[in-house]
Amino acid sequence: MRKTLSMMVGLLLFGAQLFAQNRVITGKITDDKNAPVGNASVIIKGRSVGTTTNPDGTFTLSIPTTAKTLVVSQVGMKEEEISLTTSGNYNVTLTPGQNQMEEVVVLGYGTGRKVGSVVGDIARVSGDRLQDRPAGNAFDALQGKVAGLQVLTSSGEPSASSSVRLHGTGSLGAGSTPLYILDGIPIDPGSVVSLNPQDFESVTVLKDASAASIYGSRAANGVIYITTKKGSSSKDPVITFQNQYAVSNLISTKTFENFMNTKELTDFQVATGYRRRGQIDTLLNQYPNDTKWYKTFYKNNAPTYQSNLSLSGGGGKTTYYISGGYFNQDGLAYRSGFNRYTMRSNITSTVNKWLKFGLNLSAGYDQRQLNQYGSNSLNRGIAMLTQPYYTPIDPLTQKEYDYIPGVLRYNPKYLADKLQNKTNNILANPTGYIQINPIANLTLKSQGGIEAFDNRTSSVNLPSYIGSLNNGSASELFSRGVTRTITNTAEYKFDIGEDHNFVALAGQEYIDYVNTTFSGSSAGQTDDRLILISAGPNNLNASSGKSEYSYLSYFGRLEYNFMDRYFVDASVRQDQSSRFGKDNRTARFWSVGGMWKVSEEKFFTGIKSLTNLVLRGSIGTSGNSAIGNYQSLAQVATNQYESQTGWNINTAGNPFLSWESQKIATLGVKFSLFDKANFDIEVYDRRTSNMLINVPYPYTSGFGSITSNVGTLQNKGIDVTVDYDIFRKKGTYLTPYLNFNYNKEKVTELFQGKQYWIIPNTGVSWAIGQPVSFFYPVFAQVNPQSGLPEWYLPSSDPNKIVDPTMDKSRVTNTFSTASLQQSTGIRRYAPFNGGFGLSGGFNGFYTQIDFSFSQGKYLINNDRYFFENPNQFTGYNQLKTVLDYWKQPGDVTTFPKYGIQFTQFDSRLIENASFIRMKAFTIGYNIPVLAKNRFIKSSKFYVTGRNLLTFTKYTGPDPEVDSNLTLGVNPNTRQVAVGLDFQF
Numbered sequence: 001m002r003k004t005l006s007m008m009v010g011l012l013l014f015g016a017q018l019f020a021q022n023r024v025i026t027g028k029i030t031d032d033k034n035a036p037v038g039n040a041s042v043i044i045k046g047r048s049v050g051t052t053t054n055p056d057g058t059f060t061l062s063i064p065t066t067a068k069t070l071v072v073s074q075v076g077m078k079e080e081e082i083s084l085t086t087s088g089n090y091n092v093t094l095t096p097g098q099n100q101m102e103e104v105v106v107l108g109y110g111t112g113r114k115v116g117s118v119v120g121d122i123a124r125v126s127g128d129r130l131q132d133r134p135a136g137n138a139f140d141a142l143q144g145k146v147a148g149l150q151v152l153t154s155s156g157e158p159s160a161s162s163s164v165r166l167h168g169t170g171s172l173g174a175g176s177t178p179l180y181i182l183d184g185i186p187i188d189p190g191s192v193v194s195l196n197p198q199d200f201e202s203v204t205v206l207k208d209a210s211a212a213s214i215y216g217s218r219a220a221n222g223v224i225y226i227t228t229k230k231g232s233s234s235k236d237p238v239i240t241f242q243n244q245y246a247v248s249n250l251i252s253t254k255t256f257e258n259f260m261n262t263k264e265l266t267d268f269q270v271a272t273g274y275r276r277r278g279q280i281d282t283l284l285n286q287y288p289n290d291t292k293w294y295k296t297f298y299k300n301n302a303p304t305y306q307s308n309l310s311l312s313g314g315g316g317k318t319t320y321y322i323s324g325g326y327f328n329q330d331g332l333a334y335r336s337g338f339n340r341y342t343m344r345s346n347i348t349s350t351v352n353k354w355l356k357f358g359l360n361l362s363a364g365y366d367q368r369q370l371n372q373y374g375s376n377s378l379n380r381g382i383a384m385l386t387q388p389y390y391t392p393i394d395p396l397t398q399k400e401y402d403y404i405p406g407v408l409r410y411n412p413k414y415l416a417d418k419l420q421n422k423t424n425n426i427l428a429n430p431t432g433y434i435q436i437n438p439i440a441n442l443t444l445k446s447q448g449g450i451e452a453f454d455n456r457t458s459s460v461n462l463p464s465y466i467g468s469l470n471n472g473s474a475s476e477l478f479s480r481g482v483t484r485t486i487t488n489t490a491e492y493k494f495d496i497g498e499d500h501n502f503v504a505l506a507g508q509e510y511i512d513y514v515n516t517t518f519s520g521s522s523a524g525q526t527d528d529r530l531i532l533i534s535a536g537p538n539n540l541n542a543s544s545g546k547s548e549y550s551y552l553s554y555f556g557r558l559e560y561n562f563m564d565r566y567f568v569d570a571s572v573r574q575d576q577s578s579r580f581g582k583d584n585r586t587a588r589f590w591s592v593g594g595m596w597k598v599s600e601e602k603f604f605t606g607i608k609s610l611t612n613l614v615l616r617g618s619i620g621t622s623g624n625s626a627i628g629n630y631q632s633l634a635q636v637a638t639n640q641y642e643s644q645t646g647w648n649i650n651t652a653g654n655p656f657l658s659w660e661s662q663k664i665a666t667l668g669v670k671f672s673l674f675d676k677a678n679f680d681i682e683v684y685d686r687r688t689s690n691m692l693i694n695v696p697y698p699y700t701s702g703f704g705s706i707t708s709n710v711g712t713l714q715n716k717g718i719d720v721t722v723d724y725d726i727f728r729k730k731g732t733y734l735t736p737y738l739n740f741n742y743n744k745e746k747v748t749e750l751f752q753g754k755q756y757w758i759i760p761n762t763g764v765s766w767a768i769g770q771p772v773s774f775f776y777p778v779f780a781q782v783n784p785q786s787g788l789p790e791w792y793l794p795s796s797d798p799n800k801i802v803d804p805t806m807d808k809s810r811v812t813n814t815f816s817t818a819s820l821q822q823s824t825g826i827r828r829y830a831p832f833n834g835g836f837g838l839s840g841g842f843n844g845f846y847t848q849i850d851f852s853f854s855q856g857k858y859l860i861n862n863d864r865y866f867f868e869n870p871n872q873f874t875g876y877n878q879l880k881t882v883l884d885y886w887k888q889p890g891d892v893t894t895f896p897k898y899g900i901q902f903t904q905f906d907s908r909l910i911e912n913a914s915f916i917r918m919k920a921f922t923i924g925y926n927i928p929v930l931a932k933n934r935f936i937k938s939s940k941f942y943v944t945g946r947n948l949l950t951f952t953k954y955t956g957p958d959p960e961v962d963s964n965l966t967l968g969v970n971p972n973t974r975q976v977a978v979g980l981d982f983q984f
Contacts, residue, residue: 120211144835144852209620237313381968591620
């Protein structure tokens with residue numbers, strides 16, 4: 001023990017002697033007009049030692065006596081290198097020029113790091129690439145921008161969120177959504193639609209263990225770090241005013257136009273014996289119409305408005321960014337819309353040389369209306385079944401019917417007026433921090449943040465509604481959630497000698513969440529003017545609920561680089577979560593990564609065609625806790641028995657429940673060719689174990705399933721990013737880009753010794769050695785001689801039905817889901833995703849074209865069960881495809897003879913939903929401003945389109961739906977917008 005203490009004292013004395021060999025320098029940074037340059041970077045070349053200038057341009061820096069060169073840089077100015085002498089004061093002048101300052105990113109706590117010194121695999125998307133889009137959801141614009149990040153928007157509802165996955169599906173039971181961080185504070189993924197994209201400075205995706213493992217809990221699916229804009233004291237204040245107007249239409253009408261018209265449908269009804277010709281003539285005499293019903297259920301040229309006003313700047317020791325935004329989008333379906341108001345204030349102030357603080361205040365209010373008639377509703381979702389000979393227009397008055405004759409359903413506009421449903425949401429994301437530098441190179445930071453929402457959904461059936469005349473109803477659902485995060489970190493940067501540079505970080509974080517709900521309802525309202533719950537005397541109901549969780553974490557990271565050429569970092573984190581059993585709440589996660597800047601080596605200096613060559617690799621672990629809050633606990637519930645309140649066991653619980661864990665190994669290479677083409681290639685192996693899965697149990701146990709840690713899953717793949725500067729000189733440029741990911745998924749272990757498991761009522765299975773796949777009866781053919789449908793018989797060996805069996809000698813014409821289901825060999829998740837496009841500019845004009853694609857994507861088109869089943873839904877309209885049915889021996893057709901069910905839930909419904917979509921196309925012009933005009937600094941006019949083109953073989957309304965099955969989807973929209981922006 002004494003020897004150990006002596007050794008520690010010796011090391012401390014040695015370290016103190018090293019650190020004592022420093023001297024202090026001061027200086028001032030100004031521009032070519034002798035104005036001070038605040039927030040400029042001042043660092044020792046090749047070292048981690050550095051600082052930033054105060055608002056008056058001054059700085060003080062403790063440097064090693066062996067330091068030789070000082071590097072001074074600022075965005076928009078030429079970088080300067082100053083040779084260090086014995087002088088203690090240095091005054092430097094920066095001149096305007098192309099920005100040579102390397103991008104700085106904040107990753108995993110601590111102060112910012114230059115992109116070139118980050119070992120981990122990250123992808124940074126500038127906020128400029130996400131703005132000026134006619135969509136409320138900022139992440140819709142991320143689609144196709146980052147290799148390995150799959151973003152899909154499954155609905156045309158204006159308030160719809162996007163589904164986001166990184167490097168495949170990380171879990172079979174728990175969530176697969178990345179962890180979202182907003183200015184250092186975790187937020188709910190659903191909150192993104194309530195934020196204003198115009199406030200985003202950048203979005204950074206942390207892909208590998210080196211970048212993400214510091215977040216430990218919930219980082220198994222990667223991390224998306226959103227940084228909002230800040231002001232600058234080194235520039236004049238800027239006022240920005242942005243306006244945009246857009247119109248929306250259906251992304252495609254091909255599906256809707258493929259329904260039979262009046263003549264085709266009536267001829268089909270006669271041919272199949274549903275009606276006689278005389279009955280048809282009488283019908284058409286009364287209803288002589290040929291209606292395109294999608295034009296009744298979806299609007300044309302639905303408007304979108306958005307305006308944003310921001311003020312950015314700084315003075316003295318304080319910088320600020322203040323903004324207000326308004327977004328209003330009308331959906332194509334009736335009772336569909338999104339109206340959002342946002343405000344943000346980001347303030348940073350340097351109190352003195354050792355104290356700095358920041359306060360970000362963000363609040364938003366939005367109103368949402370969702371069209372509820374999806375799925376199998378004849379009021380929109382499958383409304384195309386409506387016969388075309390009926391019409392919504394009264395031929396005498398030329399006004400729309402409230403209740404449509406023949407159809408015997410209400411007009412969708414009438415329903416929107418009489419059955420009202422809307423949601424109001426208030427979201428606040430305040431964050432603040434205090435940063436102290438008690439000694440040189442030591443930064444202590446304490447940050448706190450809150451994400452709080454109030455969500456209220458109001459539903460009313462007006463008493464004047466014909467379907468329930470003088471018997472209205474009202475209900476209210478209120479939900480309040482608050483997430484509190486407190487983070488404390490200590491970061492120390494130090495050097496040993498000239499070449500050994502270290503950054504050490506230690507931290508603690510606490511997160512808790514509380515959600516409370518209550519609801520009430522009543523019925524019997526008799527007057528449209530009195531529709532409060534208190535006005536309804538009947539069916540009075542009230543309920544309430546509460547849910548909580550918390551995390552407690554400790555973490556650390558150590559970074560080392562030698563000569564700014566060889567980099568190593570390591571991190572460790574311990575998390576505790578209330579979601580797991582009391583003896584299993586703690587888990588530890590770690591990562592190790594390395595990077596080698598090969599092109600910095602002497603042997604590389606003669607190679608001019610290949611530059612910026614960097615090799616990197618990492619391995620590490622992270623965790624997943626995305627399950628319900630009380631899965632580990634056996635819970636009770638109340639019931640009523642003989643008018644008395646009783647108790648019953650509600651959930652079994654699992655006291656052994658613990659963290660789902662993941663290990664990911666990554667290797668990458670980055671390089672440039674001829675200083676024009678840039679490549680970034682990454683391969684990864686991602687393995688998930690102890691998955692959190694609802695394991696099925698016999699109902700005789702009293703429970704259908706119990707959440708347990710079982711099974712393993714593997715994702716292996718490659719990310720590739722390429723861009724090429726065809727031309728770039730003085731504002732003229734043309735740069736195409738391409739990125740893609742190929743992901744190979746495989747289930748490697750399940751539960752209870754099972755080789756496969758079919759998830760009930762989904763058509764999806766998990767099978768060992770296979771990716772998540774579709775499991776359905778496999779259709780063989782319509783027998784040309786008998787006109788009967790035939791299906792392949794599965795293998796007689798139950799363990800082999802995980803392999804597609806298509807033996808033409810083993811077929812049956814008797815359909816049974818239970819006995820015929822087998823592997824179709826079709827993957828649930830697309831293995832190949834990415835994007836491509838180009839940016840260009842010339843003489844003030846600019847353009848940006850972005851495509852996204854997904855190949856190997858499949859989807860169960862459940863709509864066709866309704867739209868291609870004329871003898872199941874007799875009398876209704878059908879797709880024209882049903883005209884290809886068997887009539888006589890020898891016919892080779894799509895459908896069997898009439899009288900036999902045309903379509904079953906089999907492999908025919910599984911469609912190739914691969915697509916290539918023009919996600920955005922923008923053309924703009926930076927309007928010249930007269931030199932004498934001191935009011936307007938700059939302005940631009942642009943036209944932008946969203947989802948303008950889609951190439952797909954999918955026959956449904958929209959292939960982008962991210963689900964195993966789609967039915968009655970509200971499809972994505974195609975939009976064209978014009979915008980005009982000013983800076984003052």
